[in-house]
Amino acid sequence: MDVGRGGAVGGAMRALAASAAADAGVDSLARRCPRVATTVAVTIAVWVSLAPSLLPRAALAQAAASGCAAAAAAVAGGVRRRRHGGSARPGAARPAALVVAAGALGWAVLAAAQWQDALRASMGRPPAGPAHWIVVCSCAPLIFAAVRAIGRVPGAWRRRAGTRAVAATAVTVAMGVGVAIVPVGLGQADPVARPVAAAVAGSPSSLVSWESLGDEGRRFVTLDAHPGAIRTYVGLGSAADARSRAALAVRELDRAGGFARAHVVVAVPTGSGWIDPGAVRGFDTVFGGDVALVAQQYSAAPSWVTFLFDRNAAAASARALLTAVRAHLDTLDPVRRPQLHVYGQSLGSIGGSAALADHASAAAGPCAAIWAGPPAGAVRTAGAIVTANTSDPVVWWQPSLLWSPPDLSRARRDAPVPRWLPVVSFVQATLDLPVALDAAPGHGHRYGPDQARCDHP
Numbered sequence: 001m002d003v004g005r006g007g008a009v010g011g012a013m014r015a016l017a018a019s020a021a022a023d024a025g026v027d028s029l030a031r032r033c034p035r036v037a038t039t040v041a042v043t044i045a046v047w048v049s050l051a052p053s054l055l056p057r058a059a060l061a062q063a064a065a066s067g068c069a070a071a072a073a074a075v076a077g078g079v080r081r082r083r084h085g086g087s088a089r090p091g092a093a094r095p096a097a098l099v100v101a102a103g104a105l106g107w108a109v110l111a112a113a114q115w116q117d118a119l120r121a122s123m124g125r126p127p128a129g130p131a132h133w134i135v136v137c138s139c140a141p142l143i144f145a146a147v148r149a150i151g152r153v154p155g156a157w158r159r160r161a162g163t164r165a166v167a168a169t170a171v172t173v174a175m176g177v178g179v180a181i182v183p184v185g186l187g188q189a190d191p192v193a194r195p196v197a198a199a200v201a202g203s204p205s206s207l208v209s210w211e212s213l214g215d216e217g218r219r220f221v222t223l224d225a226h227p228g229a230i231r232t233y234v235g236l237g238s239a240a241d242a243r244s245r246a247a248l249a250v251r252e253l254d255r256a257g258g259f260a261r262a263h264v265v266v267a268v269p270t271g272s273g274w275i276d277p278g279a280v281r282g283f284d285t286v287f288g289g290d291v292a293l294v295a296q297q298y299s300a301a302p303s304w305v306t307f308l309f310d311r312n313a314a315a316a317s318a319r320a321l322l323t324a325v326r327a328h329l330d331t332l333d334p335v336r337r338p339q340l341h342v343y344g345q346s347l348g349s350i351g352g353s354a355a356l357a358d359h360a361s362a363a364a365g366p367c368a369a370i371w372a373g374p375p376a377g378a379v380r381t382a383g384a385i386v387t388a389n390t391s392d393p394v395v396w397w398q399p400s401l402l403w404s405p406p407d408l409s410r411a412r413r414d415a416p417v418p419r420w421l422p423v424v425s426f427v428q429a430t431l432d433l434p435v436a437l438d439a440a441p442g443h444g445h446r447y448g449p450d451q452a453r454c455d456h457p
Contacts, residue, residue: 033094038077043101045073046140050105050112051425052418054391054432055444056119059128059135062112065431066136067143074144075151109133115416119391122415123443192218199256201232207252212237214297216273223277226289230258231280234296235273242317245296246324253325258292259332265293265341266325266366268318268348268355271306273297276345278441279372282452283343292338296321303347304433307375314351318344322355322366345372345447346394353379372451376401381410387451391415393432394445401426414443 033039049062049069057065117127198205201221202213213221214235221231232253239245258264265283269275275295283291298317299306306313322342329337344352349371356369357380369384376398388395388411396406405420418425436445 036097039097039101041073041077042070045069047108050108052115053428059132063136063139066140070144071147226284228289229284230256230292232294236297242320246320250324253294261292262290263287264338267295268344268352271299271303271347278448279452282449315354318351318355340366341368342366343370349374349379372447386410389414390417392445393429396429
C-alpha cells in the first residue's frame with residue numbers, strides 16, 4: 001500500500017517537474033520575444049509605411065521609412081510600459097503574436113510590391129524586382145536597430161553629463177551642420193555666361209545688374225528663347241524691397257520692349273526663385289514668341305522653408321509686381337494693350353492667387369490665372385487654369401489629410417490613385433514630398449510645357 005502510494009507520489013512529482021520544465025521553456029522563449037502590445041504597435045507602424053504611395057519609392061527609402069516607423073512604435077511602447085506598467089510574467093501569447101505579425105507583414109510586403117509595380121508601369125519605369133524587396137527586408141531591421149541604439153544615447157549621456165551639457169552640444173552641432181551646408185548649397189549652381197543681347201535682363205544695356213539676378217534669375221534669362229520673346233527678372237539683390245523690385249522690373253520690361261508684345265505673363269517663382277523652364281518654353285510656344293515674361297525673386301530659401309516660415313513673402317512680392325505691371329498697362333492705348341496673364345507653380349501659385357484677389361475685377365486685370373501643382377487648400381482655383389497630377393504629393397498634402405480625403409477634382413489622373421485612409425494617407429504623402437520632383441514630367445510635382453495652356457477647361 002505504502003509502496004503504491006509512494007509510486008503515485010513520485011509520478012506526480014515527475015509530472016509536476018516536467019510541467020515546470022515546459023513552463024520554464026515557454027517562459028524562456030517568451031522572454032526573448034517583445035511584448036504583445038509592442039509587437040502590435042510595430043506591425044501597424046510598418047504596415048503604414050508599406051501602404052500605397054503616390055510615387056515609386058526607392059528600396060533604401062522604403063527601408064528607412066519602415067525601420068524608422070518600427071523604431072518609433074517600439075519607443076512609444078516602451079514609454080507606455082514604463083508609465084503604466086505591464087505583466088510581470090510573459091506567456092505563450094508573445095511568440096504567437098510574433099508569428100501572426102510575421103505573416104501580416106509578409107502579406108503587406110506582397111501587396112506593396114504589386115502597388116509599386118503598378119505605379120512604375122504607369123510612369124514608364126521597369127518593375128522593382130525581387131532585389132528591391134530583398135534590400136528593403138534586409139536593411140529595414142538594420143535601420144530599426146540603429147535608430148533604437150541612437151535613441152538610447154541621449155538618455156545615457158544625460159545621466160552622465162547632465163541636461164545642459166547635452167543641450168549645448170546639440171545646439172553647437174546643429175549650428176555647425178548649418179554652417180557647413182549653406183556654402184555647399186550656394187555653390188551648386190552651374191556658371192552661366194552673361195548675355196550680350198540688349199533686350200536680356202542682366203546684359204550691359206540692362207537696368208538690372210548681372211550679379212543681382214541670383215542663380216535662378218541668371219538661368220531664367222539665359223534659357224533658349226523663341227525669337228521675339230522677352231524675359232525680365234529682378235533678383236533679391238536688385239533692389240531693397242518688394243515694391244522697389246517691382247518698379248525696377250516694370251522699367252526693365254519696358255526698356256526691353258516687353259509691353260509691345262501681345263501677351264505679358266507675370267510669373268511668380270517658387271521659394272528659391274526658380275521658374276520652371278517647361279512653363280517658359282510652353283508660353284513661348286503657345287504665344288508664338290509674342291510674349292514677355294516678368295518675374296521678381298522674394299526668397300532664396302527652398303520652397304518648403306518659405307512655405308512654412310515666410311509664406312506671406314510670396315503674396316507680398318506677387319502683389320507688388322502685379323500692381324506695378326497693371327499700373328503701367330493702364331497708361332497704354334487699350335487697342336495696343338497686351339493681354340495680362342499670371343502664372344505660378346507650387347508656392348508661386350499661392351503668391352499669385354493672393355495677388356489676384358486685389359485685381360480680379362480691374363479693367364486691365366489678368367485675363368488668365370494659370371496654376372501648376374498648387375498646394376492643397378492654399379490656392380483659389382475657381383476660374384483659374386489648373387494643371388495638377390494625382391500623383392503629386394504637393395496637391396495632396398495638408399494637415400486635414402489626416403482626417404479627410406483630398407480634393408482631386410482639378411487634378412488629372414496620371415497614375416493609380418491610392419484609396420484615402422485616415423492618418424495613413426497623410427503619412428504616405430509626407431514621405432513622398434521629398435522626392436516629388438524626381439518623377440518624369442507629367443508625374444509627381446513635375447509639369448511639362450502643357451502647364452502653360454491658356455484655354456479654360
